[in-house]
Amino acid sequence: MKYDIVIGLEVHAQLLTQSKIFCGCSTKFGNPPNTNICPVCTGQPGVLPVLNKKVVDFAIKTGLALSSKIAPHTIFARKNYFYPDLPKNYQVSQYELPIASKGHIDITSGGQTRKIGITRVHLEEDAGKLVHQGAAGLRGATSSLVDLNRTGVPLMEIVSEPDIKTPEEARVYMEELRKLLVFLGVCDGNMEEGSLRCDANISLRPEGQKEFGVKAEVKNMNSFKAVERALAAEVKRQTEVLNEGGKIVQETRLFDEASGKTISMRSKEEAHDYRYFPEPDLVPIEIDHKWIDEIKKTIDELPQAKKARYITDMKLPEIDAGILTSDKALAKFFEETVKLFNEPKEISNWLLGDVLAYCNENKRSIADISLTPGSLFEAIKMVKDGTISRKTGKEILFKVIDTGKNIKDLVSESGSTQISDDTEILKFITEAIKDNPGPYQQYKSGKTTVSAFFVGQVMKATKGRANPDVVNRLVKQELDK
Amino acid sequence: MELFELTSHELHALLVKGETSSEEITKSILARIGKVEDRVNAFMTVNVNEALEKARNIDDQVAKGAEIGPLTGIPLAIKDNMCTRGILTTCSSKILRNFVPPYNATTVEMILQAGAIPIGKTNMDEFAMGSSTENSAYKTTKNPWNLSTVPGGSSGGSAAAVAAGEAAMAFGSDTGGSIRQPASFCGVVGMKPTYGRVSRYGLIAFASSLDQIGPLTKDVTDCAIMLNAISGHDKKDSTSVDLPVPDYRKALVDDVKGLKIGIITDLMGEGIDENVKKAVLDAANKLKALGAKVEEVSLPTLKFGVPTYYILATAEASSNLERYDGVKYGHRSDDSPDLLNMYYNTRREGFGPEVKRRIMLGTYALSAGYYDAYYLKAQKVRTLIKQDFDKAFAKFDVLLSPTSPSVAFKIGAKVDDPLSMYLSDIATIPVNLAGIPAISITCGFSDDLPIGLHIMGKAFSEEKLLRVAFTYEQNTEWHKQRAKL
Numbered sequence: 001m002k003y004d005i006v007i008g009l010e011v012h013a014q015l016l017t018q019s020k021i022f023c024g025c026s027t028k029f030g031n032p033p034n035t036n037i038c039p040v041c042t043g044q045p046g047v048l049p050v051l052n053k054k055v056v057d058f059a060i061k062t063g064l065a066l067s068s069k070i071a072p073h074t075i076f077a078r079k080n081y082f083y084p085d086l087p088k089n090y091q092v093s094q095y096e097l098p099i100a101s102k103g104h105i106d107i108t109s110g111g112q113t114r115k116i117g118i119t120r121v122h123l124e125e126d127a128g129k130l131v132h133q134g135a136a137g138l139r140g141a142t143s144s145l146v147d148l149n150r151t152g153v154p155l156m157e158i159v160s161e162p163d164i165k166t167p168e169e170a171r172v173y174m175e176e177l178r179k180l181l182v183f184l185g186v187c188d189g190n191m192e193e194g195s196l197r198c199d200a201n202i203s204l205r206p207e208g209q210k211e212f213g214v215k216a217e218v219k220n221m222n223s224f225k226a227v228e229r230a231l232a233a234e235v236k237r238q239t240e241v242l243n244e245g246g247k248i249v250q251e252t253r254l255f256d257e258a259s260g261k262t263i264s265m266r267s268k269e270e271a272h273d274y275r276y277f278p279e280p281d282l283v284p285i286e287i288d289h290k291w292i293d294e295i296k297k298t299i300d301e302l303p304q305a306k307k308a309r310y311i312t313d314m315k316l317p318e319i320d321a322g323i324l325t326s327d328k329a330l331a332k333f334f335e336e337t338v339k340l341f342n343e344p345k346e347i348s349n350w351l352l353g354d355v356l357a358y359c360n361e362n363k364r365s366i367a368d369i370s371l372t373p374g375s376l377f378e379a380i381k382m383v384k385d386g387t388i389s390r391k392t393g394k395e396i397l398f399k400v401i402d403t404g405k406n407i408k409d410l411v412s413e414s415g416s417t418q419i420s421d422d423t424e425i426l427k428f429i430t431e432a433i434k435d436n437p438g439p440y441q442q443y444k445s446g447k448t449t450v451s452a453f454f455v456g457q458v459m460k461a462t463k464g465r466a467n468p469d470v471v472n473r474l475v476k477q478e479l480d481k
Numbered sequence: 482m483e484l485f486e487l488t489s490h491e492l493h494a495l496l497v498k499g500e501t502s503s504e505e506i507t508k509s510i511l512a513r514i515g516k517v518e519d520r521v522n523a524f525m526t527v528n529v530n531e532a533l534e535k536a537r538n539i540d541d542q543v544a545k546g547a548e549i550g551p552l553t554g555i556p557l558a559i560k561d562n563m564c565t566r567g568i569l570t571t572c573s574s575k576i577l578r579n580f581v582p583p584y585n586a587t588t589v590e591m592i593l594q595a596g597a598i599p600i601g602k603t604n605m606d607e608f609a610m611g612s613s614t615e616n617s618a619y620k621t622t623k624n625p626w627n628l629s630t631v632p633g634g635s636s637g638g639s640a641a642a643v644a645a646g647e648a649a650m651a652f653g654s655d656t657g658g659s660i661r662q663p664a665s666f667c668g669v670v671g672m673k674p675t676y677g678r679v680s681r682y683g684l685i686a687f688a689s690s691l692d693q694i695g696p697l698t699k700d701v702t703d704c705a706i707m708l709n710a711i712s713g714h715d716k717k718d719s720t721s722v723d724l725p726v727p728d729y730r731k732a733l734v735d736d737v738k739g740l741k742i743g744i745i746t747d748l749m750g751e752g753i754d755e756n757v758k759k760a761v762l763d764a765a766n767k768l769k770a771l772g773a774k775v776e777e778v779s780l781p782t783l784k785f786g787v788p789t790y791y792i793l794a795t796a797e798a799s800s801n802l803e804r805y806d807g808v809k810y811g812h813r814s815d816d817s818p819d820l821l822n823m824y825y826n827t828r829r830e831g832f833g834p835e836v837k838r839r840i841m842l843g844t845y846a847l848s849a850g851y852y853d854a855y856y857l858k859a860q861k862v863r864t865l866i867k868q869d870f871d872k873a874f875a876k877f878d879v880l881l882s883p884t885s886p887s888v889a890f891k892i893g894a895k896v897d898d899p900l901s902m903y904l905s906d907i908a909t910i911p912v913n914l915a916g917i918p919a920i921s922i923t924c925g926f927s928d929d930l931p932i933g934l935h936i937m938g939k940a941f942s943e944e945k946l947l948r949v950a951f952t953y954e955q956n957t958e959w960h961k962q963r964a965k966l
Contacts, residue, residue, distance in 0.1 A: 042809065043804045044582065045564065045570070045572075045577065045580065046564045046586060046683045048682050048717060051719065080803060082803065084808050089806060273848055275848055275849070277797075277800070277852070277856060280720075280797055281686075283720065
């Protein structure tokens with residue numbers, strides 16, 4: 001029996017605001033426990049929430065970038081459940097009338113580009129952290145310490161339609177969504193640190209059937225790869241159960257990195273009744289066109305549109321376009337260099353070959369290094385002019401990054417200008433021929449490949465500074481005399 | 482007259498003339514507390530040393546030329562559901578038996594800045610749930626007019642303190658009548674401002690969309706003074722309204738000529754004491770004699786007020802009280818084997834029966850499958866009640882009713898009959914549901930117990946209410962009587 005896979009993803013993104021969603025505490029990660037707190041986010045008796053406007057700005061921005069409808073009237077709701085990392089024992093979230101809905105994002109998988117629907121985007125507050133003592137996790141712990149630094153950090157929940165058809169698509173969806181959120185500057189997209197989290201709902205149904213099968217919820221996927229692995233494992237498990245005539249139980253399963261399998265969390269028999277009701281301590285937010293237009297102005301060209309433009313208008317290969325648009329700073333650098341020198345492919349080669357190699361080796365990003373589009377343009381120009389060789393160009397570029405010095409200064413300092421002058425080069429060729437009578441005889445007797453030896457000698461004598469094209473031409477010319 | 486018997490505006494006049502000092506006033510109040518408190522039981526905490534120290538500071542500053550504002554040097558009691566930094570705040574519940582807030586409620590901060598002397602924290606129905614102060618987990622406050630009767634609730638301690646001369650004025654909170662009903666039982670003035678007029682930040686929440694802080698005072702002038710001091714927008718409270726605050730003292734004008742007053746017939750019928758009805762009608766006639774136009778009016782949806790309230794308020798409360806779990810502050814049950822049991826034991830031990838009752842009601846009303854039939858339906862009825870008031874205020878300037886169906890009942894008379902207890906708020910509850918302001922002032926006595934006249938106005942019409950109340954007060958003598966202790 002063949003099954004169709006049905007996957008929906010729920011992504012939680014921590015928003016990059018300075019302050020928490022309902023109070024002025026810092027959202028800075030890594031401070032000592034219970035230092036980024038105040039009466040409001042620790043749920044003291046008598047406190048009240050006050051909404052951080054920037055959080056709403058970011059949600060509107062994301063909603064627009066996902067082509068969704070921004071709610072003209074949106075409200076918060078209380079989601080009630082008891083847990084020590086939730087001081088009020090309710091989470092202020094959104095239930096009815098979320099801030100954005102009915103959007104989509106494009107993904108390219110298996111050579112095809114498809115739209116994945118976005119059901120809704122909503123805002124909520126994060127909970128704190130529990131640090132269990134006496135054991136690796138909750139099981140067997142003797143006590144738990146509660147750190148409320150993270151309580152109240154703003155979260156944006158993005159729920160997809162169950163449009164995703166394979167575990168690979170799920171990974172691509174996560175990557176595209178992350179790219180978008182980072183591009184917008186609303187989230188830093190770090191799954192390992194927990195600023196981007198993903199839960200999945202997955203079910204199978206017989207090929208062609210319209211009704212959904214029973215779904216399982218999968219949690220604890222802490223990287224894009226884990227998402228793909230976990231869902232693949234779940235497809236395998238559900239297929240086996242169904243093929244043996246069994247039924248899928250609607251439950252929550254945790255992904256176990258070590259075994260690569262999903263494990264049932266069968267501790268809860270009943271589903272939570274969260275008793276959602278509108279948050280009476282907050283007023284509804286009215287979002288008018290003026291506000292939406294203000295936010296629209298802050299959205300730069302989105303990565304997918306940018307990539308398409310690089311391919312269509314600049315005639316870049318898809319691979320180049322993909323890498324250049326994967327990082328906002330890199331794309332910006334690229335575009336500014338193209339403005340100075342309209343040869344996109346040439347510039348792309350330099351950026352993706354040389355500059356990125358430097359960045360990766362030194363574990364820095366393009367935004368951190370002291371290279372400007374101007375310097376890159378200078379380097380490319382000098383090579384094109386013949387002032388320096390391509391090899392030198394790469395070296396000089398690295399020197400520019402290391403020292404921050406002006407490229408022209410560095411070139412004259414190092415005396416690494418390329419020798420392109422015929423007369424100059426002829427001197428070296430004459431020397432080389434004089435010093436190597438044997439190979440010269442070999443050439444004269446018909447072994448023309450020996451010319452490479454002489455080219456090598458000239459390059460050696462000029463410490464690589466001789467213009468290879470000129471050397472090749474003149475060596476042939478002299479040998480043929 | 483003794484200092485503890487005077488109103489704050491009378492004390493202010495003496496301070497300005499240099500005829501008394503803040504320390505003397507505070508000592509008089511403390512001495513009065515010493516004399517009567519063991520019979521009245523109004524206070525959870527009396528801040529003897531802090532009060533005297535603050536009073537002396539105020540006197541020093543005044544001697545150095547500091548201005549004497551209307552609240553400067555005036556001893557003020559604070560209901561124990563308002564957070565006071567460094568001072569035990571219990572909501573008269575065991576679950577907060579050891580809770581010392583790290584911050585002041587905004588309104589507490591405001592009166593401190595104005596130079597008031599915080600004399601102590603008053604007893605209340607636990608978490609403001611009750612109409613007699615008998616639901617306090619610690620003590621029963623007695624009505625100073627008759628110690629075998631209740632002071633009303635939930636701000637019974639504050640109302641009794643003012644009536645007994647144990648504070649010049651007091652803070653109360655009102656969710657379904659908890660300022661106005663004790664005011665009527667204790668023969669003092671009590672006002673619930675328009676929802677959003679006064680900040681709720683630091684008021685330990687019972688029902689977020691209904692709670693308001695307000696004054697309990699000896700007369701209408703003091704009420705206006707306190708309202709001036711506590712009104713205004715608070716950035717920390719998203720439900721507080723950003724509207725300018727008028728000088729409410731300017732509303733204290735002895736003139737109701739031409740004002741249109743409506744008596745709500747639905748609140749003058751069955752279940753209301755005959756003596757109470759008579760007193761209210763006499764008050765209406767008095768206002769008529771003074772030039773107001775008095776008519777009858779019916780607001781038919783008011784009969785749904787109590788059931789609507791007991792769904793909405795309990796629903797919000799069931800959520801607001803979830804934070805009391807023994808994890809962060811307050812009581813934590815010892816020796817629980819695991820987290821779930823710690824939650825169960827802590828809350829079982831910490832909450833009293835009425836609180837548990839309401840948490841269960843509210844949880845039920847919000848639960849899956851019942852939300853539409855109860856919570857959502859109640860919200861719709863709430864809108865209808867508000868619309869009834871809007872219609873009435875298109876015709877009338879203010880509306881009248883009794884504050885409560887009876888005078889203060891005997892201690893213990895209703896503890897076994899929660900529904901009967903709930904019905905004592907039949908007149909006050911609709912006001913909270915509609916978010917409008919209302920004031921209770923004394924309009925007579927029955928069996929030597931005070932009767933309260935309930936005056937309601939449309940949103941942000943506190944000035945009109947004060948004017949009507951002031952006029953009535955200036956032309957009657959009820960407010961001059963004091964409980965004999």
